Amino acid sequence: MRSFSYKRAADIEELTAGLGQGQRLLAGGTDLLPLLKTDIDQAAQVLDIKESGLPAQIEETIRGIEIGSLVTLSDIVDSPILRKRFPLLHQAAQQSATAQIRNRATLGGNLLQRPRCWYFRNPRSHCWLKGGGSCPAIAGRHEHHAIFEDSPCRAVHPSDLAACLLALGALVSLRSSSGRRELPLSDFFAAPDRSRRYETQLRQDELLSLVRIPRQADTLQSVYLKAMDRKAWAFALVGVAVVLTRRDDVISGVRIVATGVANVPRRLERSEEALAGTRGESQDVDAAVREASAGVAALPGNAYKIDLLERLLGKALRDLL
Amino acid sequence: MLIDGGAYRQGGENSMVGGCYQKLYACENVRTEQRQYYSNSGPSVAFRAPGYVEGTFALEQAMDELARRLDLDPFELRERNYTRVDQKKNLPYSSPDALQRCYAAARQVFGWPRRPDAKGEDSAEEDSSRRRGIGMAASVWQGGGANPPASAQVSMASDGTVTVHTGTQDIGTGTRTVLAQIAAGVLCLPLDHIQVHLGDTGMELHSPSSAGSATLPTVGPAVHGAATALRQQLLEAAAEELDCAVDSLELERAVIRGPEKSLSLAELAGKVQPDTLRGQFTYSNKPDEKSLSTFAVQCAEVEVDTVTGEITVRRLVCAPDCGALVNPMLAESQIIGGVTQGTGFALCEGRVSDSESGLVLNANLEDYLIPTLLDIPSIEHASVELPDRFENSLGVKGLGEPPMIATAPAIANAVHDALGVRLRDLPMDRRSLIDALRGEGATR
Numbered sequence: 001m002r003s004f005s006y007k008r009a010a011d012i013e014e015l016t017a018g019l020g021q022g023q024r025l026l027a028g029g030t031d032l033l034p035l036l037k038t039d040i041d042q043a044a045q046v047l048d049i050k051e052s053g054l055p056a057q058i059e060e061t062i063r064g065i066e067i068g069s070l071v072t073l074s075d076i077v078d079s080p081i082l083r084k085r086f087p088l089l090h091q092a093a094q095q096s097a098t099a100q101i102r103n104r105a106t107l108g109g110n111l112l113q114r115p116r117c118w119y120f121r122n123p124r125s126h127c128w129l130k131g132g133g134s135c136p137a138i139a140g141r142h143e144h145h146a147i148f149e150d151s152p153c154r155a156v157h158p159s160d161l162a163a164c165l166l167a168l169g170a171l172v173s174l175r176s177s178s179g180r181r182e183l184p185l186s187d188f189f190a191a192p193d194r195s196r197r198y199e200t201q202l203r204q205d206e207l208l209s210l211v212r213i214p215r216q217a218d219t220l221q222s223v224y225l226k227a228m229d230r231k232a233w234a235f236a237l238v239g240v241a242v243v244l245t246r247r248d249d250v251i252s253g254v255r256i257v258a259t260g261v262a263n264v265p266r267r268l269e270r271s272e273e274a275l276a277g278t279r280g281e282s283q284d285v286d287a288a289v290r291e292a293s294a295g296v297a298a299l300p301g302n303a304y305k306i307d308l309l310e311r312l313l314g315k316a317l318r319d320l321l
Numbered sequence: 322m323l324i325d326g327g328a329y330r331q332g333g334e335n336s337m338v339g340g341c342y343q344k345l346y347a348c349e350n351v352r353t354e355q356r357q358y359y360s361n362s363g364p365s366v367a368f369r370a371p372g373y374v375e376g377t378f379a380l381e382q383a384m385d386e387l388a389r390r391l392d393l394d395p396f397e398l399r400e401r402n403y404t405r406v407d408q409k410k411n412l413p414y415s416s417p418d419a420l421q422r423c424y425a426a427a428r429q430v431f432g433w434p435r436r437p438d439a440k441g442e443d444s445a446e447e448d449s450s451r452r453r454g455i456g457m458a459a460s461v462w463q464g465g466g467a468n469p470p471a472s473a474q475v476s477m478a479s480d481g482t483v484t485v486h487t488g489t490q491d492i493g494t495g496t497r498t499v500l501a502q503i504a505a506g507v508l509c510l511p512l513d514h515i516q517v518h519l520g521d522t523g524m525e526l527h528s529p530s531s532a533g534s535a536t537l538p539t540v541g542p543a544v545h546g547a548a549t550a551l552r553q554q555l556l557e558a559a560a561e562e563l564d565c566a567v568d569s570l571e572l573e574r575a576v577i578r579g580p581e582k583s584l585s586l587a588e589l590a591g592k593v594q595p596d597t598l599r600g601q602f603t604y605s606n607k608p609d610e611k612s613l614s615t616f617a618v619q620c621a622e623v624e625v626d627t628v629t630g631e632i633t634v635r636r637l638v639c640a641p642d643c644g645a646l647v648n649p650m651l652a653e654s655q656i657i658g659g660v661t662q663g664t665g666f667a668l669c670e671g672r673v674s675d676s677e678s679g680l681v682l683n684a685n686l687e688d689y690l691i692p693t694l695l696d697i698p699s700i701e702h703a704s705v706e707l708p709d710r711f712e713n714s715l716g717v718k719g720l721g722e723p724p725m726i727a728t729a730p731a732i733a734n735a736v737h738d739a740l741g742v743r744l745r746d747l748p749m750d751r752r753s754l755i756d757a758l759r760g761e762g763a764t765r
Binding site: 034116118119121122124125136139140141143225227228229230231232233234237302304307308311312314315 | 450628629630631633668669673674675676677678680682683685687688690692693695696748750751752755756758759
């Protein structure tokens with residue numbers, strides 16, 4: 001760990017004015033501090049944003065439900081409105097980490113956390129994501145890695161909530177000193193490429209201020225299923241978020257997002273297509289499950305994730321339908 | 322058996338993986354071969370019943386397979402192949418009935434073969450994807466007996482307080498408490514009158530290392546001997562004070578009663594010249610015409626979700642042979658700790674290293690998963706109180722390591738009972754179960 005300067009931002013203007021100079025933003029710190037301690041992140045300045053006035057509430061507005069980036073995972077677990085309207089968010093938050101971590105960890109940090117890949121996190125491994133030549137997981141140990149080949153990197157995004165928010169069609173509000181923009185999460189997350197070895201489209205001079213879930217049909221049903229290697233306090237091997245609406249017994253809208261299978265949460269559009277317009281009967285579910293792994297390129301040690309993805313999706317759909 | 326010893330020898334790593342094959346069952350022809358190779362990896366070191374934990378996972382699943390092929394209850398197969406002798410040393414076991422008692426205790430407390438409903442009883446649905454199963458496994462451990470020499474001193478100060486001095490340590494196994502109990506028992510004093518001074522090598526009181534579950538059976542008799550010597554000094558001093566014969570005295574509740582008068586130990590200590598009430602004892606060797614081993618039997622009940630591949634351990638019963646029980650609560654703590662560690666070994670723990678770089682990839686508590694409270698079911702101690710008087714004067718045996726050994730095969734056998742698939746690799750994580758379900762074409 002290297003020494004760094006620590007400063008508290010008193011308001012959003014002060015916060016955004018200083019962005020882009022390489023400082024890291026500290027809220028819950030549950031990801032940033034481990035990264036700093038292991039020298040994976042060698043930032044010289046840390047800016048504490050807990051008292052910066054960034055949104056920290058869950059609010060229902062005419063535009064939908066807005067969740068501030070400083071809202072903690074515990075706040076999401078405890079929110080009656082989220083629990084009632086979007087059970088999958090409650091399920092995902094409750095299955096994330098531990099109570100202690102959920103009390104600290106914020107939604108903004110959760111969406112922006114770096115991969116938990118054991119090569120990326122190992123200070124002695126110079127992997128592709130850290131600027132190296134290739135991804136060591138491909139020839140090495142990759143049982144927790146991506147089964148889709150969307151990037152030279154095979155790390156997966158660790159967030160449970162990201163998959164759920166993506167399935168809800170959520171958007172992120174990004175702020176900088178020059179203004180603000182809103183991006184669908186589906187555009188915000190992007191597999192790392194050679195020009196951007198990072199999992200999102202967040203610019204250096206931007207911060208994530210809130211997440212907005214657009215208004216949804218009252219009949220919306222949702223579920224998040226997570227497979228992990230112990231009962232609690234583990235990242236998803238595979239997680240599946242399903243959001244669907246039915247009109248007159250026919251599936252009128254469906255979004256399916258899987259986590260743990262690709263660099264960023266991945267929509268399973270072909271499975272969605274297999275279900276849309278059907279009555280969601282057994283053969284429709286089977287068809288959706290068959291399409292889940294379309295295009296996969298599993299590695300020798302993680303082919304089980306294909307099976308796990310199909311099994312979780314089948315269970316999620318059967319639970320809902 | 323091949324053992325990955327890493328790139329450097331550390332000591333303690335060349336464990337007896339074949340030990341259980343040689344000692345657990347009657348078999349005239351056993352040959353085991355064990356080789357250690359160097360690899361591009363960190364060193365391996367001994368860990369709670371080294372070698373036996375690993376070897377027993379294979380042997381006890383093989384026994385389960387054999388019982389199924391023979392259509393025999395797994396207890397019965399084991400009891401038919403019972404041995405009262407250590408075939409490797411060609412010596413009788415010091416407690417030849419111990420394993421038999423473990424079988425009986427585990428079977429009774431678990432209610433074997435009471436089988437839960439094949440489908441989860443919590444779920445009324447006909448198409449429940451959950452399957453339950455039961456399994457058992459036995460274990461033997463070469464440790465748990467005394468490893469002399471060991472010396473101890475028990476002294477009484479002028480105010481009547483008693484101090485036990487030994488060179489041993491308490492590595493979390495409750496040594497401090499049980500040594501105090503042993504001295505208190507001999508001196509008929511309440512436990513809080515005894516202080517225990519551990520780890521004092523300055524007094525040249527030799528103790529063995531805290532290994533092989535040997536601390537209690539080695540240091541316990543030394544403390545007992547030293548306390549007995551002190552007791553004799555006290556009685557002799559009291560006989561002089563009370564002007565009567567030593568054998569007319571009785572020591573009870575910190576008071577020495579003579580035919581006419583009584584004297585409290587504190588009063589007596591105040592009358593005697595300071596620093597003279599001191600008993601020492603050295604436990605120097607033990608007979609070698611019998612073989613000391615410690616046994617255990619465990620039963621597990623699991624529930625497996627055949628869709629998601631999730632294993633839930635619902636019950637674990639452990640019946641270890643630990644000789645005479647000194648402190649039931651500490652014994653139970655050792656069992657809960659050992660079985661918990663065994664459950665971690667079974668379900669989620671394992672070192673992951675990169676073969677090219679040799680980096681250990683999960684050397685942290687985020688990637689190296691130890692079980693959480695949610696992963697651990699109720700762990701029941703099926704008590705086997707069988708003092709091993711041949712082993713040492715107190716009849717005690719170590720309990721640090723034995724409770725961990727049979728947990729993983731008991732769980733694996735229960736998984737097989739539930740699903741009909743055999744998991745031969747550890748940990749039995751989601752990946753191995755999903756791969757096994759696919760291989761067997763089990764229901765989705």
